[in-house]
Amino acid sequence: xxxxxxxxxxxxxxxxxxxxxxxxxxxxxxxxxxxxxxxxxxxxxxxxxxxxxxxxxxxxxxxxxxxxxxxxxxxxxxxxxxxxxxxxxxxxxxxxxxxxxxxxxxxxxxxxxxx
Amino acid sequence: xxxxxxxxxxxxxxxxxxxxxxxxxxxxxxxxxxxxxxxxxxxxxxxxxxxxxxxxxxxxxxxxxxxxxxxxxxxxxxxxxxxxxxxxxxxxxxxxxxxxxxxxxxxxxxxxxx
Numbered sequence: 001x002x003x004x005x006x007x008x009x010x011x012x013x014x015x016x017x018x019x020x021x022x023x024x025x026x027x028x029x030x031x032x033x034x035x036x037x038x039x040x041x042x043x044x045x046x047x048x049x050x051x052x053x054x055x056x057x058x059x060x061x062x063x064x065x066x067x068x069x070x071x072x073x074x075x076x077x078x079x080x081x082x083x084x085x086x087x088x089x090x091x092x093x094x095x096x097x098x099x100x101x102x103x104x105x106x107x108x109x110x111x112x113x114x115x
Numbered sequence: 116x117x118x119x120x121x122x123x124x125x126x127x128x129x130x131x132x133x134x135x136x137x138x139x140x141x142x143x144x145x146x147x148x149x150x151x152x153x154x155x156x157x158x159x160x161x162x163x164x165x166x167x168x169x170x171x172x173x174x175x176x177x178x179x180x181x182x183x184x185x186x187x188x189x190x191x192x193x194x195x196x197x198x199x200x201x202x203x204x205x206x207x208x209x210x211x212x213x214x215x216x217x218x219x220x221x222x223x224x225x226x227x228x229x
Contacts, residue, residue: 004158034216043204043220044204044219049215091156100208102164103149103161103164104161106151106159106160111156
């Protein structure tokens with residue numbers, strides 16, 4: 001089946017630093033990738049939608065200058081949390097799809113802790 | 116605005132029982148609906164995808180139904196096993212344009228007791 005690889009799985013960083021999270025579709029070309037954030041015991045909150053070669057579409061309330069998304073190719077999207085603060089600590093999950101008629105495939109998530 | 120609700124929020128059953136998880140959505144103009152499972156600290160695994168024109172999909176012990184007009188979907192798990200313990204999420208995709216993104220329900224936390 002389709003595999004989405006997300007790295008790193010865990011990262012601890014100091015306040016003020018930036019963190020990059022990678023999301024790769026290993027065996028298919030992803031027309032669209034999505035980035036979610038999940039708080040403990042809550043459902044997924046969509047942050048942004050990215051299409052290869054174009055700017056990401058951010059959801060209302062998500063700061064695009066803080067959460068930089070680059071969708072460089074049909075198999076790679078990156079999320080950079082810039083100038084991270086403790087309130088950015090969360091579980092970030094990416095997903096990818098080949099088209100809207102296909103299932104959405106998820107990475108295993110990244111646990112970000114900002115100290 | 117589409118809202119997706121899942122009931123119950125949590126469920127505990129003994130091993131071997133058949134069970135039903137419910138998902139309801141407020142806007143029936145959907146393109147498709149997906150069921151996922153999420154294990155603690157992990158991403159989501161796609162279980163079943165139902166297109167808006169379909170009534171049900173089956174995979175092994177899982178059967179998902181869709182009643183688009185009433186805004187409901189159910190996930191039926193037969194002969195439950197401890198390995199089925201996880202959070203189950205449904206998500207609906209809007210019918211085109213700005214509503215192309217998936218809207219997730221709040222999930223049902225399932226515990227199957229051995």
